Amino acid sequence: MSFLYDEAVDGVLATHDKGVLVAELQTLLPDMELLHAKEDLRPFECDGLAAYRATPMMVALPARIDQVQTLLRFASAREVPVVARGAGTGLSGGAMPLEKGILLVMSRFNRILEVDAEARIARVQPGVRNLAISQAAAPHNLYYAPDPSSQIACSIGGNVAENAGGVHCLKYGLTVHNILKVEILTIDGEQLTLGSEALDSPGFDLLALFTGSEGMLGIIVEVTVKLLTKPQSAKVLLASFDDVEKAGNAVAEIVGAGVIPGGLEMMDNLAIRAAEDFINAGYPMDAEAILLCELDGAESDVIEDCERVDAVLRAAGATDIRLAKDEAERLRFWAGRKNAFPAVGRVSPDYYCMDGTIPRRQLAHVLKRIAELSAEYGLRVANVFHAGDGNMHPLILFDANRPGELERAEVIGARILETCVEVGGSITGEHGVGREKINQMCTQFSSDELTFFHSLKAAFDPQGLLNPGKNIPTLHRCAEFGSMHVHHGALPFPDVERF
Incomplete structure (x- = not known):
């Protein structure tokens, strides 16, 4: 897609010779696989x-913590950017590498270290699916609740990095609500523990800060x-509607009736047929x-909730x-819902999957707006939603071989995200920002807020070496994008421009 690296990347790109860096790393870590051809x-x-x-x-494929520590210390000393990658299933360009950086692939950290049934916890390495x-x-008789559609392939480390959700996140929460502790390495190779096995721990909630920080x-x-x-x-109840907006309104009515389903998903006709x-x-x-x-719990409660939801759906216009x-x-x-993305891939040469979140009451309005944008730009949009928590996944269908279609798809996607912000929502729900939505961050956040984010980073x-430009x-x-006010021709807070 069309974007240019900005100064956030240019400022940290190493000028070292690739051959020299490869030789030095191979000497430092002779037992770690390093790809460079x-x-x-x-x-x-x-x-x-x-x-x-x-x-x-180059691509580093470590299998031990000490190898990662050595690599990070090497990168820090030579000011070489590092991008972490898990299973590579992310949908926002967050794991896209840098041409002058190291791609650190954590897929070989794939062991389940412990399942403690009594404490109801599991300790796992980040490459575990x-x-x-x-x-x-x-x-x-236990399970892990967050269930992204890619759960057969995606890794838990990537889930933490993107704060992934899934079809059951309405009732059971996102990744941040289902983890207790992470062990991390800083760019200097220092190992830190964030969180604990207790339900709470003293100090700032750095675990919540880290979850969703995208590497x-x-x-x-x-x-x-x-x-x-x-x-x-x-x-599971499957309700059919003859109007998309009626289905959108029904979502809010169900939750408004005091029922919290285990999952509440919506698909439009294009997604249904695919x-x-x-x-x-x-x-x-x-x-x-x-x-x-989906309604889950004790048998008697589920039966009662099914009757209540059935009544709400009929009143909302279900056919x-x-x-x-x-x-x-x-x-x-x-299975139909979880395979909606690959299914749509069978009916279009390309599709662009968006990820925005809106208040449930705005669902019908935003669906109408998406239909208007689809007609305006002449591209079909298949709508698939984690409707219960307002997390939308419009799939914009296009053919990259046709001049202008990719660019039109990008414009529709940007305008959908801006619509989400306009109605009180967010530009992402679980896919992250990565490279894809970085311009829309300028729409959602003020200069003060972005400055604070840079300070945390x-x-x-401090060198800005971890996943720069994302x-x-x-x-x-943001000033170039046109979504932030610039005072008297000068950018506020110029001291953050180096990050």
């Missing part, structure tokens, strides 16, 4: 947002997660929108309501 670097050019690409100077945690906990503050080497007991019962063709989930192909509402008849059908309903990483824009960039 051009053909070996190609697979690491991007994360899940494949339109953002850059070939790293999200789903693998629940699989390891299953014999104890800008430190490198994760261990995570302690909370495990939950599997609910006694779980049932998912049904791909998965055969049993979705109604003629519906303009569907809601999937049909189906209760999954058994566990197999429940899983099939969810500098406290952990997440937090410089004030100069």
Whole structure:
């Protein structure tokens, strides 16, 4: 996609000769795999947002903490930028490498260190797959709640870096609500413990600060997660609507009725048809929108909640309501939703997945606005939502081989995010900012707020070497983007421009 590196990156790019750096690292770490040949670097050019690409100077694949410490101290001493990468499933360009930097791949830290059923926790390395945690906990009737659609592949370290969510985050929270402790390494190789196995710990809540920091503050080497007991019962209602706005309004009515579903998801007709063709989930192909509402807990409570939600849905205009008849059908309903992204990929050469969050009451209004933007720019948009918590994932369909379509997709995406801010929401819910949304950070935050963010970054990483050019824009960039007021032709707080 179209963007240029700004001074946040230019200011930290090393001028060292690649061959010299490779030779020095190989001498320092002879037992660590280090890729530097051009053909070996190609697979690491991007994360899940494949339109953002850059070939790293080198790729480090450590397997031990001491190797990471040595590498970070080396990078700090020579002022070489470092970008951390997990499974590479991120969707905001957050793990996109730098051409003059080291890409630090943590995928070999893939061991589950402990499952403590009595304490209901698990200690895991950052490269452990999200789903693998629940699989390891299953014999104890436990599971890990956050479940991104990519949970079969995404790693827990990446989940912490992006504060990932999933279809069950409405009731059970995001990653930040389901972890107790992380072990991190600073750019100087110092190991720090943030949080504890207790429910609270003294001092500032640095664990919450670190979660969602997108690799800008430190490198994760261990995570302690909370495990939950599997609910006694779980049932799913599938409600069909003949109007997208009615479905959007129904979401707010359900929560307003005092019911907190385990999951509350929405899909529009384009997403429904794509998912049904791909998965055969049993979705109604003629519906303009569907809601999937999962209710879990004690059997008697679930039965009562199903009756309450059924009544709310009918009052909201649902044309049909189906209760999954058994566990197999429940899983099939969810399989369609979880595979919506790859399903849409089968009906369009390319798509651009957005990630914004809005107040639930604004859902119908924002859906109408997305439809207007789709018509204005001549590109289809498939809407898939974590509707219960207002986390939207509009998929903008385009063909990069057709001149101008990529640029139009970018414009639609930017305007959707700006609409989210206008109605009191946020430019991201779980995918992070990365490179994708860095301009929209200028829309959401003031110069004072961005200055404070840079100060926090500098406290952990004074040289600005960890994942530079991502997440937090410089004030100069915001002035050029046109979303920040500049006083008398000069930027406020010029001292932060070096970060």
